[in-house]
Amino acid sequence: MTRFLKLFIKELLSMFLLIIGVTALLFLLFNLMPGSFPGKGLGGAEYLKLLRRLFTFQFGTSIVSGRDINTIVFPAFRNTLILTIGSIFLSILISVPIGIFSAYRGFESYSWPFVIFSYIMSSIPVFYLGYLVIYAVSRYTGYLPIYYPYGSERGNPLISYVLPVLVLGFGNESISEIVRLIANELKRVMNTDYVVASKARGESVLRSSINEGILIPLISIIFSKIPFLIGGAVIVEHVFNWPGMGRLAFQSTLNRDLPVLIVIAFLAVLCVRSGMLLKELILYYFRPGEK
Amino acid sequence: MKRFYYEKERINIEGFHVPLSKRASVRDVVSVGFGLFVVFYLFVFFVISVTNTFIKDPMQVEISKMFLSPSFEHIFGTDFLGRDIFLRIVKGTEAFFIPGIISVTISTTFGLLFGIISAYYPRYFSKIIFYFLNIIDSIPRLIFILIIIVLFNPSIYLIMTFVGISSIPKVSSYIKSKVELLKKQQFIEACKELGLSQVNIIFKHIVWLSSKSVLIIQATLGMGESILIETSLSYLGIGVQEPIPSWGNMVSMGKDFFFQGKIWLSTIPALVILVTIMGLYLLGDGLNSIYSEKVSR
Amino acid sequence: MSLLAELNDLKVYFYDQRDKRFIRAVENVGFSINEGTVLGVVGESGCGKTVTALSMMGLLESEPGIIDGQFFFKPSEEDAELIKQSLSRGVRKQNDYKKDTLFNLFFGLDRYVSFEENPFTIIKDSEKWLRRNNRIMEHIRGKNISMIFQNPEQSLNPFIPVGGQLTRTIKRFNREANSYEIKEKAIKLLRSVRLYRPEIVMSMYAGSLSIGMAQRVTIAIALCSHPRLLIADEPTTGLDTTNIYKMIELLEVLMTEMNLTLMLISHNIRIVSTIASNILVMYAGTVVEIGSKNYVMKTKKGPKHPYTEALVSSVPSDSDIKRGKKLRVIPGTVPNNKRKMDCCPFLERCPYAEGKIRQKCESACPELARVASQHYIRCYLFYS
Numbered sequence: 001m002t003r004f005l006k007l008f009i010k011e012l013l014s015m016f017l018l019i020i021g022v023t024a025l026l027f028l029l030f031n032l033m034p035g036s037f038p039g040k041g042l043g044g045a046e047y048l049k050l051l052r053r054l055f056t057f058q059f060g061t062s063i064v065s066g067r068d069i070n071t072i073v074f075p076a077f078r079n080t081l082i083l084t085i086g087s088i089f090l091s092i093l094i095s096v097p098i099g100i101f102s103a104y105r106g107f108e109s110y111s112w113p114f115v116i117f118s119y120i121m122s123s124i125p126v127f128y129l130g131y132l133v134i135y136a137v138s139r140y141t142g143y144l145p146i147y148y149p150y151g152s153e154r155g156n157p158l159i160s161y162v163l164p165v166l167v168l169g170f171g172n173e174s175i176s177e178i179v180r181l182i183a184n185e186l187k188r189v190m191n192t193d194y195v196v197a198s199k200a201r202g203e204s205v206l207r208s209s210i211n212e213g214i215l216i217p218l219i220s221i222i223f224s225k226i227p228f229l230i231g232g233a234v235i236v237e238h239v240f241n242w243p244g245m246g247r248l249a250f251q252s253t254l255n256r257d258l259p260v261l262i263v264i265a266f267l268a269v270l271c272v273r274s275g276m277l278l279k280e281l282i283l284y285y286f287r288p289g290e291k
Numbered sequence: 292m293k294r295f296y297y298e299k300e301r302i303n304i305e306g307f308h309v310p311l312s313k314r315a316s317v318r319d320v321v322s323v324g325f326g327l328f329v330v331f332y333l334f335v336f337f338v339i340s341v342t343n344t345f346i347k348d349p350m351q352v353e354i355s356k357m358f359l360s361p362s363f364e365h366i367f368g369t370d371f372l373g374r375d376i377f378l379r380i381v382k383g384t385e386a387f388f389i390p391g392i393i394s395v396t397i398s399t400t401f402g403l404l405f406g407i408i409s410a411y412y413p414r415y416f417s418k419i420i421f422y423f424l425n426i427i428d429s430i431p432r433l434i435f436i437l438i439i440i441v442l443f444n445p446s447i448y449l450i451m452t453f454v455g456i457s458s459i460p461k462v463s464s465y466i467k468s469k470v471e472l473l474k475k476q477q478f479i480e481a482c483k484e485l486g487l488s489q490v491n492i493i494f495k496h497i498v499w500l501s502s503k504s505v506l507i508i509q510a511t512l513g514m515g516e517s518i519l520i521e522t523s524l525s526y527l528g529i530g531v532q533e534p535i536p537s538w539g540n541m542v543s544m545g546k547d548f549f550f551q552g553k554i555w556l557s558t559i560p561a562l563v564i565l566v567t568i569m570g571l572y573l574l575g576d577g578l579n580s581i582y583s584e585k586v587s588r
Numbered sequence: 589m590s591l592l593a594e595l596n597d598l599k600v601y602f603y604d605q606r607d608k609r610f611i612r613a614v615e616n617v618g619f620s621i622n623e624g625t626v627l628g629v630v631g632e633s634g635c636g637k638t639v640t641a642l643s644m645m646g647l648l649e650s651e652p653g654i655i656d657g658q659f660f661f662k663p664s665e666e667d668a669e670l671i672k673q674s675l676s677r678g679v680r681k682q683n684d685y686k687k688d689t690l691f692n693l694f695f696g697l698d699r700y701v702s703f704e705e706n707p708f709t710i711i712k713d714s715e716k717w718l719r720r721n722n723r724i725m726e727h728i729r730g731k732n733i734s735m736i737f738q739n740p741e742q743s744l745n746p747f748i749p750v751g752g753q754l755t756r757t758i759k760r761f762n763r764e765a766n767s768y769e770i771k772e773k774a775i776k777l778l779r780s781v782r783l784y785r786p787e788i789v790m791s792m793y794a795g796s797l798s799i800g801m802a803q804r805v806t807i808a809i810a811l812c813s814h815p816r817l818l819i820a821d822e823p824t825t826g827l828d829t830t831n832i833y834k835m836i837e838l839l840e841v842l843m844t845e846m847n848l849t850l851m852l853i854s855h856n857i858r859i860v861s862t863i864a865s866n867i868l869v870m871y872a873g874t875v876v877e878i879g880s881k882n883y884v885m886k887t888k889k890g891p892k893h894p895y896t897e898a899l900v901s902s903v904p905s906d907s908d909i910k911r912g913k914k915l916r917v918i919p920g921t922v923p924n925n926k927r928k929m930d931c932c933p934f935l936e937r938c939p940y941a942e943g944k945i946r947q948k949c950e951s952a953c954p955e956l957a958r959v960a961s962q963h964y965i966r967c968y969l970f971y972s
Contacts, residue, residue, distance in 0.1 A: 029442055119569050120569065122572070123572060124561070124565050125564050126523075128558075194744055197737050199647060201729065201813070202726070203730070208745060211745070226431075235523055252441075261434075264434060265434050265435075272430075287747070
């Protein structure tokens with residue numbers, strides 16, 4: 001327990017330091033920018049002000065629309081969270097069985113089509129996939145709402161989550177990576193001594209190799225894929241007109257709305273680093289043998 | 292007398308027939324072959340577009356030839372201004388080829404450098420370097436690029452430089468773990484005892500003989516990633532601008548005609564992107580499996 | 589004393605990826621084990637002992653290769669029913685049963701795998717068969733045959749505490765038992781392998797056990813299903829000398845307690861001879877001598893394969909130590925298995941291969957010759 005606490009405090013500290021570092025980097029870039037800008041100015045005082053705004057979650061006002069950033073960012077943040085978490089689960093659901101299957105069959109004739117499918121899915125441009133899906137759905141079914149009912153009360157928002165989650169789940173680049181990682185790791189673990197020994201006892205191979213072969217690689221890759229998912233979310237949100245953080249980031253890029261952009265970057269980094277913290281803690285639970 | 296047996300043995304062994312399915316991994320050969328084919332056509336397209344040896348100008352607008360579907364004359368059809376899509380795809384390689392190479396060069400060289408330094412000085416240097424690398428790593432790449440675009444309004448070259456910078460952490464952590472693994476191995480110890488200089492050991496035995504595969508794989512993956520980034524940015528309208536063709540803006544221009552049933556306008560560039568990136572990924576993957584098999588044998 | 593298992597004419601070849609050819613791992617190995625006896629398998633490393641054991645368990649599937657032979661086994665009555673059901677799905681053949689209670693666990697091998705000796709050609713592949721075989725082996729592994737491995741620390745799952753692995757295995761064989769009973773049984777088992785303070789051991793991970801403890805835990809896990817046959821693959825490697833005999837004693841005690849039959853694999857013939865009733869000596873993938881312990885270990889007179897003789901004299905006995913006798917070393921190494929057997933495999937290291945006999949030894953590999961009842965030797969010296 002004390003070791004767990006130690007790890008937790010250490011990770012928390014490094015997370016805090018990294019967030020400080022990121023904000024410092026952003027502040028530096030902000031000051032390197034040519035031209036004058038409201039809120040710009042070198043010096044520690046300005047930086048401390050920025051830090052205080054960010055860490056108290058009082059983000060101030062947008063320089064373009066003049067609205068309070070909190071009211072813009074948090075609903076968008078929630079929407080993006082739904083999108084990314086849903087698509088992570090979808091990706092796992094698709095790629096893990098393929099990985100297990102190809103580990104068992106060793107990329108033989110049966111698993112070829114699935115592996116090729118995973119490669120195609122991770123190299124197709126996600127926005128093209130989005131348009132393809134919209135085209136197919138609107139042309140042939142007309143059933144699922146393809147755009148988020150933005151600002152209106154019409155339609156069930158749960159149904160409108162389906163398509164974006166589907167597209168991001170299939171189209172983010174991680175499917176083939178997860179398949180490859182799990183196929184390799186599981187194959188390696190399946191031939192280790194302890195798995196063979198447990199097979200000799202009559203235990204199923206998958207059950208005895210699930211910890212080292214599937215869970216640990218899956219956890220470590222999923223949490224390190226969070227930044228890429230947020231990046232993919234920018235595109236998917238643009239395609240589906242999804243009022244999330246990515247679309248907001250793109251709009252503020254077009255509007256040169258820097259305060260909003262910094263807040264978004266801060267929230268994204270917060271997501272990424274807390275994902276990493278979570279990863280370390282979960283891996284600590286799964287990797288007890290480090291003695 | 293002894294020799295007689297060995298002769299006999301040799302004959303017997305050659306008599307052993309081996310089924311073809313077990314002779315070599317067909318999968319690796321197919322992957323690497325496909326990847327090399329992709330690299331080959333990328334290179335040819337790039338050379339053609341740089342030397343400007345087109346049959347017809349890809350920028351030339353011919354309104355009379357709007358929306359022609361694929362035929363012998365225009366193998367990939369024509370777009371909404373009557374421009375030949377195939378020629379535009381050839382021309383479009385220019386948009387990411389050099390920038391992609393820049394980004395790959397940056398990520399591999401600096402990744403290698405930081406990886407080796409942090410593996411050899413694990414106390415302070417490693418911690419400081421990885422602190423900074425983690426900072427870069429924790430900002431989602433696309434959001435980082437958006438910030439850069441707001442701040443500096445850069446060209447595609449500068450954007451790709453930043454893409455390269457943002458993939459340094461991945462490469463250097465790979466290299467670091469690899470070098471740390473190798474450092475403990477006995478052949479490196481043996482090299483030290485044979486009196487080889489540290490620089491010689493690092494560059495010849497660790498980098499060239501052992502980390503080559505990691506670098507090649509990272510380079511192919513990095514090239515694929517930079518193509519994806521370029522297409523995403525062009526799709527968002529902040530990358531390469533019309534009328535200069537790039538694969539990304541061809542897809543995003545074509546999507547407007549998707550609902551009119553003219554799907555080849557964006558499907559064909561999208562398929563080209565798909566095949567190219569898949570080829571690069573498969574190349575990296577095939578090389579990976581070939582190299583790793585050699586190690587395990 | 590009824591027959592429990594019988595292995596006939598086992599052949600295993602591995603495929604060498606680099607040289608693109610087959611390596612002979614095991615050829616013409618056969619023996620039988622009666623219930624309640626101990627079969628000791630002795631030989632240097634690389635002689636095919638472990639491969640024989642693994643192929644008996646149906647665990648040889650990582651590498652491409654060929655397996656051929658017949659392995660008759662008498663399972664417990666419930667499992668016999670289950671196996672009969674799964675066998676009846678295929679085509680029934682004469683050599684799938686023996687005396688109605690012994691089943692061929694290499695069932696259907698001849699339908700999936702076949703190869704010609706001269707020239708060496710594979711006609712069918714074994715992969716399909718392995719998948720099929722797993723269906724039968726589900727009823728065999730653990731319940732009827734258990735195995736403990738050479739490196740006990742690595743044969744325990746490092747991610748689950750010892751107790752977890754033990755209770756998990758117990759639970760699979762007693763579905764009705766509640767968690768309290770299972771824990772009781774686990775503790776009892778750990779006590780029976782002479783592990784003190786089993787409650788503490790239960791919560792430990794494989795990495796923090798000593799080799800001796802880990803070996804005891806693996807034995808406990810192997811025994812929790814009450815197997816009929818226990819294959820112990822070098823259970824004494826890594827232990828120090830005092831613990832070796834403790835371990836062997838433990839195995840002997842467990843045999844009587846749990847009504848076990850044991851197949852003990854070791855490279856030390858003296859350790860094996862302390863409990864074994866039959867000894868099988870393997871060399872270069874074949875059996876060179878098989879017989880009851882009294883014949884094989886007989887020191888003074890009587891027929892004995894030169895290799896067995898060398899093995900016996902390379903390990904000191906008590907009397908040898910008292911007399912201060914020098915140890916003998918077997919010259920040379922085990923020959924390269926890539927060679928096809930066209931001469932006696934022990935030829936180059938054999939002290940007796942001289943003169944007339946040597947010509948015989950060089951001309952062909954000798955057959956196993958019967959020298960006494962239940963004593964066979966593969967050597968021209970004892971051809972009558």
